[in-house]
Amino acid sequence: MISEFEIIRRYFTRRARTALLGVGDDCALIRPRAGTTLAVSTDMLLPGRHFFPDADPEKLGHKALAVNLSDLAAMGADPRWALLAIALPRANEKWIAAFAKGLFRLARRSGTELIGGDTTRGPLAISITAIGEVPPKLALRRDAARAGDDIWLSGATGEAALALAHLKGRVKLRGRARDACLHRLHAPEPRVSLGRSLRGIARSAIDVSDGLLADLGHIAKASGVAAELRWEALPRAEAIASCPDKALAKECLLAGGDDYELVFTAPRSVRSGIAAAGKKAGVSVTAIGTVVAGGPRVRLRDAEGRTVSTPRAGFDHFA
Numbered sequence: 415m416i417s418e419f420e421i422i423r424r425y426f427t428r429r430a431r432t433a434l435l436g437v438g439d440d441c442a443l444i445r446p447r448a449g450t451t452l453a454v455s456t457d458m459l460l461p462g463r464h465f466f467p468d469a470d471p472e473k474l475g476h477k478a479l480a481v482n483l484s485d486l487a488a489m490g491a492d493p494r495w496a497l498l499a500i501a502l503p504r505a506n507e508k509w510i511a512a513f514a515k516g517l518f519r520l521a522r523r524s525g526t527e528l529i530g531g532d533t534t535r536g537p538l539a540i541s542i543t544a545i546g547e548v549p550p551k552l553a554l555r556r557d558a559a560r561a562g563d564d565i566w567l568s569g570a571t572g573e574a575a576l577a578l579a580h581l582k583g584r585v586k587l588r589g590r591a592r593d594a595c596l597h598r599l600h601a602p603e604p605r606v607s608l609g610r611s612l613r614g615i616a617r618s619a620i621d622v623s624d625g626l627l628a629d630l631g632h633i634a635k636a637s638g639v640a641a642e643l644r645w646e647a648l649p650r651a652e653a654i655a656s657c658p659d660k661a662l663a664k665e666c667l668l669a670g671g672d673d674y675e676l677v678f679t680a681p682r683s684v685r686s687g688i689a690a691a692g693k694k695a696g697v698s699v700t701a702i703g704t705v706v707a708g709g710p711r712v713r714l715r716d717a718e719g720r721t722v723s724t725p726r727a728g729f730d731h732f733a
């Protein structure tokens with residue numbers, strides 16, 4: 415039976431390139447580049463709550479890091495380092511190797527270095543801490559939206575939640591729509607390059623992990639403003655647009671979660687800059703509404719200005 419230290423050595427140790435000291439000592443040593451501050455975030459993934467117990471380990475390795483990089487992206491930070499705390503019920507080397515493969519592929523692609531962690535036997539649990547760099551004044555905070563800002567969304571929401579509905583038997587997806595949705599659920603792409611391009615242009619940002627309305631609601635609350643969304647302006651992926659169950663499609667679009675898109679606000683004066691940032695990052699960006707003065711809330715209106723009913727917002731991991 416492979417030991418804890420052998421697992422770390424074999425699967426989670428790569429030579430440090432940017433850290434002063436990586437895996438192997440009591441602590442890693444890192445130094446942010448001049449003029450930057452560290453942006454730090456942790457996310458935990460548990461089977462049954464965040465992924466299926468029999469999930470493909472390679473995709474899981476990708477997703478575990480991706481959801482953390484998404485938080486860095488939402489801050490406008492450049493990913494630099496990560497720590498991995500993992501509990502494994504048994505030392506299944508095939509599983510660990512595939513998990514490490516998925517994790518390190520995204521790590522390399524995003525410029526993230528694994529510099530430490532913790533490995534123990536126990537019920538499967540994965541926690542990654544991601545560390546990035548951002549010039550402190552340019553960090554995209556939740557509390558900086560202002561009345562008059564446009565509200566923007568990268569990509570489109572709803573496909574991951576639709577995939578989940580498919581897997582739970584609530585809807586039957588087929589062909590390309592099914593593949594696209596399952597890919598969004600199992601291998602989300604963190605919008606790192608967009609987040610970076612938005613610094614100095616966007617005013618506030620958050621990543622959509624718990625549903626568009628819920629996460630935009632966090633910006634509204636932190637900034638003390640209201641958000642008005644235009645129902646017709648919301649981008650719809652093919653699978654959402656063609657879903658026969660309209661109520662389900664609407665729920666996924668607005669409150670699905672697991673999207674890992676960025677929702678952000680910016681003054682009207684920088685519209686062309688936002689479009690250029692999207693182009694540079696290779697991701698679509700759509701103006702979906704406006705920030706207005708008023709109590710913290712998110713409202714959805716149709717083209718005639720009527721309020722559109724919204725599903726109960728947000729995924730509560732504690733429910």
Ligand code: ADP
Pocket residue numbers: 422426427436437438439440441442497498499500528529530531532533
């Ligand atoms: P300690 O006893 O000080 O907690 P450990 O024996 O747990 O140290 O870990 C030894 C080294 O391996 C440390 O540098 C730690 O950061 C690293 N490490 C442990 N588990 C992992 C992992 N899953 N991924 C990356 N590094 C790890």
Ligand code: MG
Pocket residue numbers: 531532533
């Ligand atoms: Mg330890």
